[in-house]
Amino acid sequence: MPTRTTGTTGTSRAGLIADTALTLLAERGMRGLTHRAVDERAGLPQGSTSNHARTRQALLEAAVRRLAEREAQVLAPGELPADGAPGSAAAGLARALHRYLTGHPELLVCRYELALEATRRPELRAFFDAAGRQFREPLVALMTAAGSAEPERHALSLVAWAEGMMFACAAGSYHRSVPTEDELRTGCAELLRGMLGVQAADHR
Incomplete structure (x- = not known):
């Protein structure tokens, strides 16, 4: 959760505004995200958010950009194995x-x-789509390295599986029973095995 900050530089203030926008989206939904609400929640002088992002579109773009940055830190697409081994x-x-x-x-x-x-x-x-390419392209490369004859289509299947799992566990009927890492690995291995026709269940 953003903290109240004074005397911030332009760069840090932009980050504070974007992070606060995400906090408000998570807590209040789209209707709760306004320039004034960001100023109040972040402890910034009135008008600070409007000076940084003059329109609602600009504020939403700042939120999308920051979301992509934070997701990249969590999902770390650059850490995906390059060897194409299904188990890895x-x-x-x-x-x-x-x-x-x-x-x-x-x-x-x-x-x-x-x-x-x-x-x-x-x-x-x-x-939004442009920001999401940082996650799609590594999956296409992963499927290509794994020997997929249709890496684009198989990457889409991986994305659909992951997105479905995330929705079910964050907002759906499984929000109180997140699978363990072993369970997720088993499910992903089953999917890869079905797409690639190889023994992807060897996780070692």
Whole structure:
């Protein structure tokens, strides 16, 4: 949760505004995200958020950008194994997913708020999709290294599995029973085995 800060630099103030926007999205939803609410919650002088992001679109873009940065720290797509071994891939994906589900559920709520808003705002949709490429492209590379004949399609299946797991555990009927890392690894290995036709269940 952002703390009240005075005397911030331009860079740190921008980060504070974006982080506060995410906090408000998680707590109050899209209707609770206003320039004035960000100022009040962050302890900034009135008008600070408007000076940084003059329009609602600009404020939403700042939130999307910061969400992508924070998700990248949690999911760490750059840590995915490069060898293409299905067991290593399943272990790496399960570790990142479990870290997200258990440590940062509020970011998932922000993701869904922003994703739904993007369906109503074409200009935000393009921005949201561009921010998401940092996660899609490593999965395509992973599936290519694993020997997939259709890496784009198989990456989509991986994304759909992960997104479905995240929604079920953050906002769906499994929100009180997050799978263990071993359970996630088993599920991911089963998916990879079905797509690649190899024994992906060896996690060692």
